[in-house]
Amino acid sequence: MLSLKNLQKNYPGFSLDVSMEVEEGQITGLIGANGAGKSTTFKVILGLVHxxxxxxxxxxxxxxxxxxxxxxxxxxTLSDSGFSNCLTVKQIVHILTETYEKFDREMFEKRCSLFSIPMDKKLKEFSTGMKAKLKVLTATSFDARLLVLDEPTAGLDVIARDSILELLREYMETEGRSILISSHISSDLESLCDDIYMIDKGRIVLHENTDVLLDEYGLIKADEKQYELLDKQHILKVKKEQYGYSCLTDERAFYAENYPQLAIERGSVDKVITMMIKGEVL
Incomplete structure (x- = not known):
């Protein structure tokens, strides 16, 4: 569906060099800290940045x-762009009708009602959450094959986020579609994505199947003595702590079986991000 190979963009003080793929029929997540390169990657894909x-x-x-x-x-949807605040949703409907041959006006208006999006108010009167919902409803209204969604659930409460995620799952029920999505809300990606890429300082530092990350990755907590005796062949990153060391592994079962005395937490997107950025390679 989408393939990036050594995609590069250079700015003063920052350079992007990314390779990744979004497979047909899959939802792929892109995670990373602010300024890591997520939005730049999306803008290059969309032709907004050369x-x-x-x-x-x-x-x-x-x-x-x-x-x-x-x-x-x-x-x-992009985190830092959208429709003019002077427009109403009724006016946006007219724009979408003229722009997209496959725009489904009936479905769009029905979903606006479902998500409590007023048709006659100007966007400057919308809350941050209402604007976020409108962006996603717009992106899914014209039978697109690929969705590129930068922080689509930002500013939404739990109920609204769940509704949007359910909308994206429904979108994927049609064959031949894919989604590339970024989010600071790790639980969204864990429940939605088939695989996850992690970007740091403009480079992809990790790519993993989401189920593998959650089931096989782990965070080991070890004191000085335990760390000294630890078999480190499956340790990806290490971080010095007050009590000793935190160690990220992609073989949690190995350490659980061979070191039953160790505290080993299950993997999560947040833990992996923290360790991949702040941890050190042995």
């Missing part, structure tokens, strides 16, 4: 070969 080097393939074609009609098969 890359300095590298290859982008979309729908099995080089990006340069993608027609305007095929670009309409991409639905997107």
């Amino acid at each position: 890359p300095d080097a590298g290859e982008i393939r979309l729908f099995n074609k080089d990006m340069e070969q993608i027609s305007q009609k095929e670009k309409a098969d991409i639905g997107a």
Whole structure:
């Protein structure tokens, strides 16, 4: 569906160099701290930023070969952009009708009602959460093959987030679709994504199947003596703590079986992010 190979973009004090793939029929997460390169990656994919080097393939074609009609098969939300605050949703409906041949007006208006999005108010009167919901409803309203969603649940309460995630799951019930999504809310990605890429300082530092990350990764807590005796062949990152050491492993079962006295926590997106950024390689 989407392939990036050595995609590069250079700014003063920051450089991006990313390779990743989004498979057809899958939801792929991109995680990382603020400023790691997530939004830049999304903007390059969407053609809002021109890359300095590298290859982008979309729908099995080089990006340069993608027609305007095929670009309409991409639905997107960006954290720092949206419709003009002077518009109403009714006016946005007119814009979408004129822009997208496959825009489903009936479904869009029905979902706006379901998500309590007023049709006649200007967007400047919307809350942050209402604007976030409108972005996702727009991106899923015209039968796009690929969704590129940058922080789509930011600003939403728990109930609204769950509704949006359910909407994305429903979107994926149709064959031939994919989603690339970023979020600071790790539980969203853990419950939604098939695989996860982690970006740090403009580079991909980890790619893992979500089920593998949750089931096989772990965080070992060891004091000085326990750490000294620890078999470190399956340790990915180590962080010095007051009590001793935290160790990230992708073989939690190995350490649970061979070191039953150790405290070993199950893997999670938050724990992996923290250790991959703050931990050190042995």
